[in-house]
Every structure is written in structure tokens, then in C-alpha cells.
Amino acid sequence: MAILGTALNAVGLLFLTHAVYSTHEHTATFAHTPLPLDITIELLTSILILSAGIVITSPELRPIKWAQWAGKMQRQGRKGEGKWTREGEEILSEGDSFAFLGLDSGIGGGGEGRRGFWDVRAKRKEYAEWVKAGGK
Amino acid sequence: MNEERELAIHPIVQSSVQHNTQVVSNIRNLTASLFGVAAGTLGLESYPGFIFYLVGTLIVSALIFAARTEGKPGVYFYRPFGDLWGGEVFGGLSGFVLTWTLFYGLVRA
Numbered sequence: 001m002a003i004l005g006t007a008l009n010a011v012g013l014l015f016l017t018h019a020v021y022s023t024h025e026h027t028a029t030f031a032h033t034p035l036p037l038d039i040t041i042e043l044l045t046s047i048l049i050l051s052a053g054i055v056i057t058s059p060e061l062r063p064i065k066w067a068q069w070a071g072k073m074q075r076q077g078r079k080g081e082g083k084w085t086r087e088g089e090e091i092l093s094e095g096d097s098f099a100f101l102g103l104d105s106g107i108g109g110g111g112e113g114r115r116g117f118w119d120v121r122a123k124r125k126e127y128a129e130w131v132k133a134g135g136k
Numbered sequence: 137m138n139e140e141r142e143l144a145i146h147p148i149v150q151s152s153v154q155h156n157t158q159v160v161s162n163i164r165n166l167t168a169s170l171f172g173v174a175a176g177t178l179g180l181e182s183y184p185g186f187i188f189y190l191v192g193t194l195i196v197s198a199l200i201f202a203a204r205t206e207g208k209p210g211v212y213f214y215r216p217f218g219d220l221w222g223g224e225v226f227g228g229l230s231g232f233v234l235t236w237t238l239f240y241g242l243v244r245a
Contacts, residue, residue, distance in 0.1 A: 016173065023177045024243045040178065047174045048195070051167045055199040058163050061212040062152035068211060069149045 008053030015046030148214065156212050160200065161224045167196045168228030169235045176239025189232050190225075197221045 019042040023035060063069045171192040175185045197220060201209060209216035213223075 016170075020173065020177050020239070020243060027244055035178065043174055043177055047170055047192070050170055051192075051196050052199055052203075054163055054166050054170075055196065055203050058159050058204065059155075061156045061159060061204050062149070063211050064148050064152045064156065064214060065211070066147040066149055069152055 002057065005053050005057035008049050008056065012046050012048075012050030012053055015042055016050060019043040019046055152212075153214060157219070157223070159204075160220065161227060163196065163200065164193070164224040164228040165231055167192065168232040172232040172235030173239050175232070176236045176241075177243050179240065179244045180236075185236055189229065193225050193228070194221075 019039055022039045022042070026033075026035065026039065063072060168189070171189050174192075175188050178188075180188055200220060201207065205212050205220070209220045213219040
């Protein structure tokens with residue numbers, strides 16, 4: 001399906017470029033005369049092919065009803081390039097948009113960065129082990 | 137009240153709604169500038185240009201309806217009429233006018 005869409009886009013772009021170029025040549029040669037029918041047809045066909053290609057290459061839609069969506073998840077598994085919450089919902093936002101600043105571990109790596117999520121259970125386990133080890 | 141009860145029985149996945157809106161908006165923006173190229177090259181002026189755009193968006197909606205929703209828009213859109221057939225029609229209008237005037241000036245004038 002992706003190959004078909006790309007092929008449609010390529011063919012459509014080729015026709016569109018040719019049609020626009022032909023129109024330019026036509027108006028440069030015979031100004032103020034109506035456009036020949038073949039150029040018009042080529043232009044409209046290329047537009048149609050291109051929009052079909054754009055629609056086909058667009059990502060698949062997702063069902064919005066919870067039951068259908070969950071059923072689809074069950075059947076196909078959590079495919080997709082994005083991140084997912086533990087409940088299986090996809091995270092659409094980009095996340096931390098200032099990650100490039102490298103402040104996650106604090107300025108200079110001092111461990112003072114902001115934390116979005118703090119894993120309480122892991123920390124509790126760590127603490128219990130520390131107590132078990134004698135608090136050293 | 138009825139709608140509220142309906143939503144309680146059949147909850148809606150917000151991230152899917154967001155994704156679908158984004159996909160439709162992307163398609164609209166891309167095709168709108170394409171229709172602008174065609175309208176400018178054809179040398180359309182005034183109302184015929186806007187009618188051309190509306191007809192084009194209708195064709196694109198039909199393409200989405202046929203190729204992306206498999207004829208069941210109710211599965212993918214909460215309000216199929218507003219979100220699929222009328223969704224983002226005016227959002228793409230500025231892109232349309234941009235390429236329309238550009239190609240009219242380049243090719244026709």
C-alpha cells in the first residue's frame with residue numbers, strides 16, 4: 001500500500017509539473033487565449049492522482065470507541081512507533097521539549113533536575129535494602 | 137443527558153480522536169496547497185476559485201471516506217459529518233489562497 005501511494009505521488013507530481021510548465025509556455029506564446037483542453041485535463045488528472053496518493057500514504061486512523069480500540073490492541077498488539085502508557089494509551093506529545101538542554105541531571109550533573117515521575121516502589125525497595133544492610 | 141449516558145456506556149479514547157484529527161488536518165493542508173496550484177494555473181478568479189476549492193475538499197473527503205474509513209466513518213470520528221466532511225475545511229483555506237495567488241502570478245500574469 002505504501003509503494004502504491006508513493007508511486008501515485010511520483011506520477012502525479014510528474015504530470016503536475018508538466019502541466020504547469022505547459023501552461024507557462026502556452027501563456028508565454030499566446031497570451032489572452034483560453035487554455036487548451038489537453039493541458040486542463042492533464043492538470044486535473046494529476047491533482048486527482050496526487051490527492052489519492054496523499055490520502056493513501058497518510059497514517060491509518062484509529063477507532064475512537066474504547067471497546068473497538070481495545071479489541072484492536074488485543075488482536076494486533078501494541079504496534080506503533082510512539083510511547084505507551086501502562087494502560088495501553090499512546091502518548092502523543094513529544095514529552096520534554098527542552099531535553100536538548102541536558103538539565104535532567106541538574107546543571108553540571110549535580111542531580112538536581114526536575115523529575116516528572118518518581119518511582120516510589122523502587123525507592124521503597126532501595127530503602128528497605130539499605131535498612132536491611134544495617135543502614136550504612 | 138442522553139449523550140452523557142451514551143458516553144458512559146461507550147467511552148471514547150481521547151488519543152485516537154486526537155490522532156484522527158491530526159491525520160485529517162495533515163491531508164487537508166497538503167491537498168489545499170495542491171488545489172491552489174491547480175486553481176492558479178487554470179487562471180481561476182474570484183468565486184470560481186473558491187468553488188473549485190470546495191469541490192476539491194469534497195473529493196478529498198470522499199477519498200478519505202473510501203480509503204481510510206472503509207465506509208464506516210462512525211468508527212473513527214465522533215461526529216462524522218463535522219469531523220470528516222467538514223473537518224478543517226477552512227483550516228486549509230489560507231494555504232490554498234497562498235499557492236493560488238503564487239501560481240496565478242507565476243504562470244498567468
